[in-house]
Amino acid sequence: MAKIEMQDLIGQGLDRAVEMMALAAHNSFRFGKKNTLQMIAVGNEELEEIAEFCFSLGDMSPLAARDGRFVMELIKEPCSLLILGDKRKSVFNYNCGACGFRTCAEMNAAEEMESLTANGPSCQFRNLNLNIAADAAAAMAWRLGLHCRVFSTLGFAAKAMEVIEDCDLVVSVSVSAAKEDPYFDRHKFWTKEHWDEIFDKEFPTFNRGFIGAIED
Amino acid sequence: MSMERPLKQYEQDRQEAVRIASRLLLASGTTSPRVGGVGECTFHTIDDECDVEDLCQKIESMAGENKGWKFFTRDAAILRDADAVILITSLRSLTDPSDINCNMCGKLTCEYLREEEKLPKEPGVAFTGPLCIFRANNIAYALDGVVSAARNLGIDYGVYWSAGAAAMRMGILPKDTGFALGIGISITEKSPFRDIPLKFAEINQRTMNDRIIQRLWPQFRSIYS
DSSP states (O other), X not given: XXXXXXXXXXXXXXXXXXXXXXXXXXXXXXXXXXXXXXXXXXXXXXXXXXXXXXXXXXXXXXXXXXXXXXXXXXXXXXXXXXXXXXXXXXXXXXXXXXXXXXXHHHHHHSOOBOOSSOOBSOOHHHHHHHHHHHHHHHHHHHHTTOEEEEEHHHHHHHHHTTSSOSOSEEEEEEEEOOSSOOSSOOGGGSOHHHHHXXXXXXXXXXXXXOTTOOOO | OOSOOOHHHHXXXXXXXXXXXXXXHHXXXXXXXXXXXXOOEEEEEEOOHHHHHHHHHXXXXXXXXXXXXXXXXXXXXXXXXOSEEEEEEESSTTTOOOSSOOOSSSSSSHHXXXXXXXXXXXXXXXSOSOOOHHHHTHHXXXXXXXXXXXXXXXXXXXXXXXXXXXXXXXXXXXXXXOEEEEEEEEOSSSOTTSOOOTTTTTSSHHHHIIIIIIHHHHHHHHHTO
């Protein structure tokens, strides 16, 4: 038997795993009869672009900036991003009212609001379908033993950059085959000084004896 | 212990399995992801058959309110065969937008969404939107947490949003609930959630029993006795 190097094994395994996740997402339970979901997987090059875009949003959204910085670290080890998208208009005719319109017809006829992150107003059940698929993909990744996290920020960036086209609502599932779980307890992105400063600002009463005084 | 096991024991064990399963599904749903890692979903199990019947009657009574809700009678007929109903709620989507200005609701910023007037609570309106859709997406994660656990455990399930809407109307869910869904679970040999024929609300095992046995048997008995 031919020898296959570990790096190739991991890389190819990850490719198969993303295929399995896409399949699980595709066949997950969803409302309605039609499957309108769109899915793509992207590798390191697109991820790097998405990360730079996220990082550039730093002034507007610290959350996006953090995720951008994080992805730059993430792509040093084998990883992939599954991006799921869907259109916003209702195809169900449930008339449930969750979108703020009495009927689906009114919602579909309402003026479209475009923005970088998502186009609204959107059907609640379309959103549920999209996120159920994302969760099914995440559940498959979990079963396969991959590190995994669902990112809205990277999905928003993918929509804004039109990495995934013709979608109004986007969410993404990131998976990694790193040696340690890179997705949680990401302390290395904050220095102790920065953390202390933010904590004092957000919870001023914690370190202060007399809470009546107001500074600055 | 060489005694023959009674069938009643099997029935009791089956019902206990339903109670245990609904807790396990709750566990999986609770630990599924939440947007921003902020918890807001609650799970409520209805495993008493009288309570399930109350819920089904409410679902049936709502069917006429909106012409898009004709399938509610079918949902009620299906859920009558369920052993338990798990209701999933989203507590923050109505009153507490997530402040990330994602525009999924179409209002551009969360401030505009807060100012927006909600739909009134009246017949024909299931959920008083506009809701914070980003928050309500947690329902999708919770739902798939329950569904994937049910698939792993080999428990039959069916998802019915009519049950959530009816439960909100009945006032049995927390008062800030903005969006709710019901998942029927069943531990029986035939899944009651699959193979639903046409006109199931009118023609199902219950109505067939009522019509054929209840109507024919008394006559049969008086004639042939």
